[in-house]
Structure formats: C-alpha cells, structure tokens
Amino acid sequence: MVVSLLSGLTFKSLLDVLVYTGKSDEKNKAYWRYNHTGIHVRSWIYSDVWDPSSEGHKSVKQVRLIHKSVAQRIAKDLKKEDSDKWVSQSDLAFTLVGFVGSIVIVPEGFGVTESQDLNDYLFFWRVMGHLHGIKDEFNPFGGSVLSAKRTVYDMAQFCLLPSLLNPPEKFESMARAVSDNYGLLYPFIRYATDLALDNNGSYGESVDESYREVIAKLYPLDSKEGKKQLAVMKWTYQTAYKYTIFRLIFDFLANFHLELIKLRVRLATWWKNKTGRNSLLSL
Numbered sequence: 001m002v003v004s005l006l007s008g009l010t011f012k013s014l015l016d017v018l019v020y021t022g023k024s025d026e027k028n029k030a031y032w033r034y035n036h037t038g039i040h041v042r043s044w045i046y047s048d049v050w051d052p053s054s055e056g057h058k059s060v061k062q063v064r065l066i067h068k069s070v071a072q073r074i075a076k077d078l079k080k081e082d083s084d085k086w087v088s089q090s091d092l093a094f095t096l097v098g099f100v101g102s103i104v105i106v107p108e109g110f111g112v113t114e115s116q117d118l119n120d121y122l123f124f125w126r127v128m129g130h131l132h133g134i135k136d137e138f139n140p141f142g143g144s145v146l147s148a149k150r151t152v153y154d155m156a157q158f159c160l161l162p163s164l165l166n167p168p169e170k171f172e173s174m175a176r177a178v179s180d181n182y183g184l185l186y187p188f189i190r191y192a193t194d195l196a197l198d199n200n201g202s203y204g205e206s207v208d209e210s211y212r213e214v215i216a217k218l219y220p221l222d223s224k225e226g227k228k229q230l231a232v233m234k235w236t237y238q239t240a241y242k243y244t245i246f247r248l249i250f251d252f253l254a255n256f257h258l259e260l261i262k263l264r265v266r267l268a269t270w271w272k273n274k275t276g277r278n279s280l281l282s283l
C-alpha cells in the first residue's frame with residue numbers, strides 16, 4: 001500500500017489535491033489519513049456494497065461526496081493550468097491503477113495465481129471504479145487481463161518513471177510523511193521503479209537504458225539499512241508471500257506492527273497537545 005501511495009504522489013494533479021486538503025503533510029496526520037483510506041477499502045471488500053445498509057455502501061457514498069466537495073472547494077481556490085477539472089476522470093483512473101497496479105504486473109508476488117484469480121480481482125476493481133464514478137470508457141480495467149497489464153505497464157513506463165526523474169515540488173515532503181511511518185523513503189521508491197524496470201518491454205514499448213542509472217542516482221540506497229529494507233521487501237512480497245503459511249504469519253506481524261505505530265502516533269499527539277512541542281517522541 002505504501003508503494004502504491006508513493007507512486008500516486010508522483011502524479012501532480014493527485015499530489016496537488018492532497019497538498020490542498022492538508023490532511024497528510026506530516027507523519028502523524030498521514031497515518032490517520034491513510035488509516036481511514038484502509039478502513040474504507042476494507043469495507044468495500046468485506047461487505048456487500050450493493051446492500052444499502054452495508055458499511056461498504058455507505059463508504060462509497062461518503063467517498064464520492066468527499067471527492068465532490070473537495071473538487072468544488074479546490075476549484076474556487078486554485079486555478080488549474082493544463083486541464084479544466086479537479087478530481088477528473090483521469091485522476092480517478094490513475095488512482096485506481098495506483099491501487100491495483102503492482103498486483104496486476106507481478107501477481108505471483110502477492111500470492112495471486114495467474115488466470116482466474118487475477119481476472120476476478122480485476123473485475124472487483126473495475127466495479128469499484130465504476131461505483132466511484134469512473135465512466136466505462138475511462139475504466140482502466142474495462143477489458144481483458146492483458147489489456148489491464150498493458151495499461152498499468154504504460155503508466156509505469158511513461159508516467160511513473162519520467163515523473164520520478166523530475167518530481168513535482170512537494171513530492172518528496174509529502175512522500176516522506178507517508179513513508180516515515182513505515183521505513184525509509186528511497187527503498188519504497190526503488191521497489192516501485194525496480195518493478196517497472198524489470199518489466200521493461202514485457203507489455204509494450206521499452207524504455208531507455210539510462211533510466212536505471214538516473215533513478216539510482218536520484219534515489220540512492222547508500223545506507224546499509226536502505227539496502228536491507230529493499231531486499232526484505234522483495235523477499236517478502238516476491239518470494240515468501242506466495243506461501244499461505246507465511247502470509248498468515250506475515251499478516252499477523254504486520255497487524256501487530258500497525259498497532260505499535262498507532263500507539264506511537266497517539267503518544268506523539270498527546271505529547272504535542274500537552275507541551276506544544278513536536279519532537280521527542282519521533283521514535
């Protein structure tokens with residue numbers, strides 16, 4: 001989820017909205033902002049969104065209202081240069097691809113077997129896209145599994161990579177607010193770029209060889225910790241995650257870790273309220 005989020009932040013029109021709403025520009029705020037995102041997503045998966053009394057149904061309605069009201073407020077306050085609309089169809093489509101993209105490109109890295117599983121998974125997200133207001137002609141998962149792969153691939157090679165070479169101004173600070181809760185920023189970025197580079201040419205045109213070097217220079221893993229974090233992420237998601245037993249253990253540990261992060265965030269908030277000071281508890 002962190003990798004998907006960071007990829008999303010490279011898109012200026014999404015980043016601008018998140019900067020504008022100001023709910024995730026600092027690590028404790030970002031924690032709660034994305035905790036809420038997680039709760040919404042969970043309700044779409046675990047309840048019946050078609051049932052008007054379900055959590056999922058209420059959540060979708062609420063998210064659409066939030067998008068609408070933010071789009072109206074931001075349009076009043078900020079002029080947009082390139083296109084006319086905030087929270088546009090393409091922004092929604094980009095967000096959806098951000099959510100689902102890495103699983104589409106390396107399903108085996110997330111315990112998803114090719115064929116039927118991936119087909120069903122994409123179907124779920126196609127419907128979610130529809131319910132969140134994406135018109136069918138813009139739905140990135142409206143076609144086959146192969147066409148979804150091509151779409152994700154194109155976005156990785158021709159949007160994500162170029163944007164990381166020349167990121168929007170606020171990218172790094174907003175990205176740090178997210179990643180500081182879970183680890184170092186650059187290994188997360190490198191996880192995404194390595195996926196994109198390793199798939200070079202698999203589902204579309206290839207990208208220039210120079211990308212590898214430039215990315216490595218811009219987002220270096222110069223500490224031992226950084227290298228270790230990337231290696232652990234790769235091993236976890238691309239090797240171990242396909243085994244059910246490991247997945248169960250890992251999910252348990254991850255939930256435990258999330259509880260610890262929550263505790264730290266609560267303490268830090270309490271400390272700030274009491275003393276007006278920020279730091280000390282930036283454990």
Ligand SMILES: *[C@@H]1O[C@H](CO)[C@@H](O)[C@H](O)[C@H]1NC(C)=O
Pocket residue numbers: 034035036038039258262
């Ligand atoms: C969000 O916070 C709630 C309540 O504090 C917690 O139970 C839940 O596990 C968190 N969910 C995510 C996805 O972080």
Ligand SMILES: *[C@@H]1O[C@H](CO)[C@@H](O)[C@H](O)[C@H]1NC(C)=O
Pocket residue numbers: 197200201206207208209210211212
């Ligand atoms: C991508 O593939 C093309 C063609 O095989 C190759 O020329 C190019 O160097 C590759 N780019 C990267 C970044 O590996």
Ligand SMILES: *[C@@H]1O[C@H](CO)[C@@H](O)[C@H](O)[C@H]1NC(C)=O
Pocket residue numbers: 273
């Ligand atoms: C901060 O402390 C005051 C007084 O103790 C309390 O009323 C307020 O709700 C607290 N704010 C937060 C964000 O916890």
